[in-house]
Amino acid sequence: MIKAVLFDFDGTLLNRDQSVMNFIDMQYDRLNKWVGHIPKKIYTTRFIELDSRGYVWKDKVYQQLVNELNITGVNWEYLLQDYINEFKNNCVPFPNLLIMLEELKRNNIVLGMITNGYGQFQMDNIKALGIEDYFEAILVSGWEGLKKPDIQIFKRALNQLNVVSNQSVFVGDHPENDVKASQNAGMKSIWKKDVQWDNVDADFIVDDLAEIPIIIKNLNKFN
Known part of the structure; x- marks a missing residue:
């Protein structure tokens, strides 16, 4: 029984796949003054690749993203905190x-x-x-x-x-x-x-x- x-x-x-897509799309728009020099498709696609369906924690993801895409004016810790704060709004x-x-x-x-x-x-x-x-x-x-x-x-x-x-x-x-x-x-x-x-x-x-x-x-x- x-x-x-x-x-x-x-x-x-x-x-989760759809939630991540929603989140990273909104993050790009929300933080556009720091990431707007990067084409949106490149920013969102690279995040999803690095995230590896959640098996890589976002501190590593954002550190690599900042380095690869030459993000300035905001550090990876800020991006990580935005993820922690906002992901729940995209579930x-x-x-x-x-x-x-x-x-x-x-x-x-x-x-x-x-x-x-x-x-x-x-x-x-x-x-x-x-x-x-x-x-x-x-x-x-x-x-x-x-x-x-x-x-x-x-x-x-x-x-x-x-x-x-x-x-x-x-x-x-x-x-x-x-x-x-x-x-x-x-x-x-x-x-x-x-x-x-x-x-x-x-x-x-x-x-x-x-x-x-x-x-x-x-x-x-x-x-």
């Missing part, structure tokens, strides 16, 4: 996020979240989507001192939700950090498809968040 569903955040609930959810969470809650499924990242920054983005109150436990690696794919962060989340691993499903987009790691923790896995990877060995695969409650209902129907 599935009692709990846990989620990754970036790339699973948050459409875009994947379709059917709230519908999916509401349906799971109506079916008495306990919800949790495990996300890698800096604590308050990630929490600000979660709050920006208006979803924090749906979750009984939210674990952010920067606050926990552990990060995925460490099995211990999954165990910690399950303990907080008061469920065991075989009563739980984890939903994420990353083959190692989400799918394989949650399986190693004894959970069933749902891979939220991402075009970056093929042939992920998950228990279930979804294109759309709206598919998740159907999977959970079917699992419970046959148990």
Whole structure:
């Protein structure tokens, strides 16, 4: 019997690619007096390349951006602080996020979240989507001192939700950090498809968040 569903955040609930595109487009306009000498397409494209889908923290990204594009009058620390302050205002959810969470809650499924990242920054983005109150436990690696794919962060989340691993499903987009790691923790896995990877060995695969409650209902129907 599935009692709990846990989620990754970036790339699973948050459409991070679109959020980043929105943010960097707005940052260029907001800070145009310092970066306006750079063609917008070059500034935005290079940021997205250096960001590496969130796996490079922005201190490194902005240091390189300032050096490569000859940005003067403003330092990388200022650009980083602008990112920290403003990214939450550009967060875009994947379709059917709230519908999916509401349906799971109506079916008495306990919800949790495990996300890698800096604590308050990630929490600000979660709050920006208006979803924090749906979750009984939210674990952010920067606050926990552990990060995925460490099995211990999954165990910690399950303990907080008061469920065991075989009563739980984890939903994420990353083959190692989400799918394989949650399986190693004894959970069933749902891979939220991402075009970056093929042939992920998950228990279930979804294109759309709206598919998740159907999977959970079917699992419970046959148990």
